[in-house]
Amino acid sequence: MENPFIYGERVTGEYFWDREQEVERLKIDLLSSQKVFLISSRKMGKSSLVATVLEQLEKQGIITVYLDLEKFSSYDKLLERYLNCLMKHEGPLEKALDFIKQLLPQLRPEIRLDEEGKPFFSFGLGRSPQGIENIESEIYELPGKISEKKGKKIVIVFDEFQEILDFNGKHIEGVIRSEVQRQRNVGYVFCGSKKHLLADMVSSPERPFYQIGPIMRLDKIPGETMLRFLKEKFLSANIDVDGGCLDQIIEFSRGVPHYVQMLAHRLWDYSVSKGKAEAGDVQKVVNELISQSFEEFQSRWGNLITSKKLLLKAISVSGGQNVLSKKYMTEHNLGYPSSIRRTLLSLMDEGILDKEDGSYFFTDLLFCRWTKDYVE
Ligand SMILES: Nc1ncnc2c1ncn2[C@@H]1O[C@H](COP(=O)(O)OP(=O)(O)OP(=O)(O)O)[C@@H](O)[C@H]1O
Ligand SMILES: [Mg+2]
Incomplete structure (x- = not known):
């Protein structure tokens, strides 16, 4: 199939x-x-x-x-x-x-x-x-x-x-x-x-x-809706999916259909021959995707100036809400609001960050995970 x-x-x-x-x-x-x-x-x-x-x-x-x-x-x-x-x-x-x-x-x-x-x-x-x-x-x-x-x-x-x-x-x-x-x-x-x-x-x-x-x-597709599609497709191929797997895909993807399809595609390949997807398989799939892009992420990171690195690391760890609050700025040692604003704008112009409802987020969710997990 x-x-x-x-x-x-x-x-x-x-x-x-x-x-x-x-x-x-x-x-x-x-x-x-x-x-x-x-x-x-x-x-x-x-x-x-x-x-x-x-x-x-x-x-x-x-x-x-x-x-x-x-x-x-x-x-x-x-x-x-x-x-x-x-x-x-x-x-x-x-x-x-x-x-x-x-x-x-x-x-x-x-x-x-x-x-x-x-x-x-x-x-x-x-x-x-x-x-x-x-x-x-x-x-x-x-x-x-x-x-x-x-x-x-x-x-x-x-x-x-x-x-x-x-x-x-x-x-x-x-x-x-x-x-x-x-x-x-x-x-x-x-x-x-x-x-x-x-x-x-x-x-x-x-x-x-x-x-x-x-x-x-065009807004996100709700998690429950995507979950329904995922269940249907895995079920129709008789793949027995551990309940947590599909929830993890939805959680990682944050409503962006591209990531749902990407992780589900990989999970499918991973599980189709054994007929089941087990707890931990989604994490393996994510790790595999990150390792495939590791060098690209390293070079992307290497090309960033320090103020951008600081801000991206902060957002990857703590999310992009209230970035300009005193607490957030102090916690992550980000400097002055005016320069943070400039850095945010520049990162958005470059397409690395985006903003929705006042919250900043990485456009590339794998790069976000890489920054969170692999950057000190
Ligand atoms: N309605 C949908 N149902 C299922 N998957 C979808 C849907 N819309 C998008 N996708 C998934 O997201 C991926 C990206 O979709 P698409 O290229 O249409 O988005 P886009 O907003 O045009 O992206 P870009 O910003 O790169 O131009 C598709 O390859 C597909 O995997
Ligand atoms: Mg497009």
Whole structure:
């Protein structure tokens, strides 16, 4: 029997648990062509949620496009890929080329072959950055034109949307906003895990995306819900699981589905041949995962300045609540509140820490455990 737990990639179908309300809400918003901001901490399941929703919308005949902005080394490449994604519904490339010539007269793309020998639209080499600025609004306008021409709704997802800030972001925000808001039959999801960057985009009156649409925050999945899924899957393979094991997985994972799937996947591999999971097995699995990343954690740690090390060690041991209280600061010898605040912000910018309901936490729970157990 195949391992029923998957991590490290987007999950849908039987691997995607719970989230019924979120799926419904997002579907309703997108069917009415809203521009939704989907924000959560890392590994909470944003990409899987949108993949699930897109699958369902496609079945209803809606054209969907998904673009992960984390994958691009330059803005040209991003626009090029976006154009190709938008055009993939236009049939053969030659036909699509006619379509582009009609709709985007400035663009003049070439058809080239990618590494796998598949043809794609390229902007051609040597186009100056100013050249890109001339065509970008045409590309962002395209979904509206396609939906008009085809008489169909379109839904577009920009995953890790905050990455545009690395490419002259303020300017791009303005261009996207002005095109997107005119598209009555195109729904958008802008998602990402750099919560403060994204929240800033929609909540600051001076930013182009201010109040563009609903903000959806993806929360933890409750422990009891995940426990139910775990029990079901182990039971269906007749693996006899010691009661404490699954509770330990839930406790370690703190509501983050990625860690539940990761530990359950490993526990499954560990126990499937002996037909049972015994007390202590989850600890063994965690130790094994930590030892696999030991060198990476050491080098991550080695690159941190002392004030960050002190703070991270404190949070790994005592949690991230009330970090700025006198008691916490004295107990962990952290120095002045103003410098602690700066260090916290910097650790959040680097993606090492995150904050929820006033409490700071490690985004990487294994790194947290490593820091707690192996750093003096
Ligand atoms: N609803 C779910 N049911 C079961 N597992 C889930 C669910 N959502 C996410 N996961 C697990 O968490 C992992 C990470 O999910 P996903 O990549 O969707 O999260 P994300 O929020 O987009 O993460 P990132 O911050 O890295 O972009 C998945 O590989 C899967 O193991
Ligand atoms: Mg994601």
